[in-house]
Structures are given as C-alpha cells and as structure tokens.
Amino acid sequence: MMVLDGKIASAAVKEQLKQQTEQLRAAGKRAPHLAAILVGTNGASETYVASKVRNCEEVGFGSTLVRLEENVAESALLEAIQALNDDPGVDGILVQLPLPKQISEQKVIEAINPAKDVDGFHPSSVGKLVQGLPSFIPATPYGIMLMLEHFNIDTKGKHAVVIGRSNIVGRPMSILLSSNLAYGNCTVTICHSHTKNLAAFCTQADILVAALGRPEFVKADMVKPGAIVIDVGITRVEDATAKKGFRIKGDVAYAEVAPKTAAITPVPGGVGLMTIAGLLKNTLAAYQART
Numbered sequence: 001m002m003v004l005d006g007k008i009a010s011a012a013v014k015e016q017l018k019q020q021t022e023q024l025r026a027a028g029k030r031a032p033h034l035a036a037i038l039v040g041t042n043g044a045s046e047t048y049v050a051s052k053v054r055n056c057e058e059v060g061f062g063s064t065l066v067r068l069e070e071n072v073a074e075s076a077l078l079e080a081i082q083a084l085n086d087d088p089g090v091d092g093i094l095v096q097l098p099l100p101k102q103i104s105e106q107k108v109i110e111a112i113n114p115a116k117d118v119d120g121f122h123p124s125s126v127g128k129l130v131q132g133l134p135s136f137i138p139a140t141p142y143g144i145m146l147m148l149e150h151f152n153i154d155t156k157g158k159h160a161v162v163i164g165r166s167n168i169v170g171r172p173m174s175i176l177l178s179s180n181l182a183y184g185n186c187t188v189t190i191c192h193s194h195t196k197n198l199a200a201f202c203t204q205a206d207i208l209v210a211a212l213g214r215p216e217f218v219k220a221d222m223v224k225p226g227a228i229v230i231d232v233g234i235t236r237v238e239d240a241t242a243k244k245g246f247r248i249k250g251d252v253a254y255a256e257v258a259p260k261t262a263a264i265t266p267v268p269g270g271v272g273l274m275t276i277a278g279l280l281k282n283t284l285a286a287y288q289a290r291t
C-alpha cells in the first residue's frame with residue numbers, strides 16, 4: 001500500500017510556483033495576487049482561508065483578505081466583489097463557502113469576473129470544463145488530478161466511482177476523470193444520496209473518490225482489493241481528548257481500508273493540501289492570462 005502524501009505532492013507543485021514567481025520578479029514584473037473574501041467567523045472557513053493566504057506568501061504571491069460580518073447584506077458582498085473585479089492588481093478572487101443564509105451563493109459566484117474565477121465555480125468556467133476547453137478547474141478536483149500526476153497513477157480505462165455530486169468536488173471530479181486527459185480517460189460512475197446499493201458500486205471501483213462529507217463512511221467491505229482510494233472528507237468530529245476539542249476525519253475509515261488498497265490519501269495531509277496547490281496554480285494562470 002502506498003500513501004499518497006499531499007505534503008510531498010503539494011511541496012513539489014509549490015516549489016515550481018515559487019520558482020516561476022521568482023523569475024517574474026527578476027524580470028521586474030509584479031507577483032500574482034489572490035484576494036479572498038471571508039464572511040463571518042466559521043471556524044473551518046477561517047482555517048482554510050488563513051491557510052490559503054499563508055500559502056500565497058510561501059510561493060511569493062501577494063494576497064488580500066477581505067473580512068465581512070456574518071450579517072453582511074448580499075448587496076455589500078456583491079460590491080466588495082465588484083471592487084476586486086475592478087482592481088487591476090488582483091488576479092484571482094475567491095469567496096469562501098458556505099455563506100450565511102441571507103446571501104445567494106449563486107449570485108455571488110456569478111458576480112466574480114470569469115477571468116478572475118480561480119475557484120472555477122462560475123457557470124462560464126464550468127461550461128468550459130464540460131466542453132474540454134481551457135478553464136479554471138475547481139481547486140479540489142484540480143488538486144486531485146495533480147496528485148494523480150505526481151504519483152503517476154495509471155487511470156486510463158479504469159473504472160472510477162465518485163461518491164458525491166457537489167459543484168465543488170464530485171461533479172467536476174467526474175468530468176475530469178472521464179475527460180481525454182493524461183490522468184483521465186476513466187469510465188466514471190457518480191453515486192449520491194439516492195444511489196441504491198452504493199456498496200455494490202464502490203466494490204467495483206478501481207479508483208474510489210469519497211466526497212460525500214460523512215466521516216468514516218467508506219468501510220473496508222466497500223473497497224475492492226488493490227483500489228486507489230482518494231479521500232476528500234475533512235469533517236471536524238468532537239473529541240474531548242484532542243487539544244482543539246475536535247479531530248479531522250475523512251470520509252474513509254482509514255485504519256481498516258488502507259491495508260486493502262494499492263494507494264490511499266491520508267486525512268489530514270492528503271487532498272486538503274492539494275486543494276491549495278490547485279488554487280495557487282489557477283492564480284498564476286489567471287495572472288498569465290491577464291498580463
């Protein structure tokens with residue numbers, strides 16, 4: 001069994017980005033710049049956004065964090081996005097999801113200039129992705145593709161089963177794995193909350209992507225021996241014995257599943273780190289297209 005270590009794969013991607021940024025700076029150009037908007041004080045969102053900003057610094061990108069109150073009006077958030085759309089020094093814009101109830105996520109996603117849509121959630125980006133045109137790929141599926149590439153996982157002709165159909169992970173993941181790409185060309189099955197006999201699909205998967213957001217949902221008897229297992233889950237589960245009062249759990253029961261697999265991503269230290277690598281690559285791509 002091989003551990004698909006996100007620390008190793010993301011460090012490789014980040015080192016390359018750092019060198020590219022140094023070359024830009026050496027040529028007298030400005031660095032790529034990511035702007036993140038965080039609404040409210042959701043603990044997990046705070047952690048993710050802080051990590052995104054910190055990683056920008058690590059590779060030499062500029063970053064801006066815009067913080068808005070939990071009760072901010074939708075119109076004020078849309079104005080903040082417009083200001084970033086209009087700012088020539090900003091290459092990429094992301095609004096951390098989820099958003100409070102008074103705000104339409106769809107309106108927010110559509111307000112971002114598609115040229116700065118480094119999350120790849122705008123319908124224009126999604127449409128391009130579906131048609132196989134160059135586009136911003138949502139960061140988590142992009143990170144998983146970078147992981148498959150880093151560890152040179154053979155995907156061609158394999159049966160991939162994706163559990164979860166979210167716009168952030170499951171749906172774009174299914175499109176990428178079925179696309180005619182170096183680490184695509186899979187036959188893909190998408191499973192979701194209405195799938196009957198989910199385990200029967202999972203046990204047929206050469207590549208199993210768990211992106212349903214239910215801690216330790218995938219058990220050993222749902223996994224084919226020798227499968228590649230990609231765990232996208234990052235749920236905080238209360239644990240009084242942990243320093244922070246919670247532990248991060250993946251969607252896969254790692255201890256019992258890992259010995260059965262050919263390769264598996266750990267949680268934490270797997271897909272989460274690759275998500276940031278994907279976001280940074282999108283930010284550089286946005287910069288290159290704009291300058």
Ligand code: GUN
Nearest residue numbers: 094095096097098119139
């Ligand atoms: N919430 C969970 N994942 C993501 C992501 O990739 N981008 C944003 N903006 N919000 C998220």
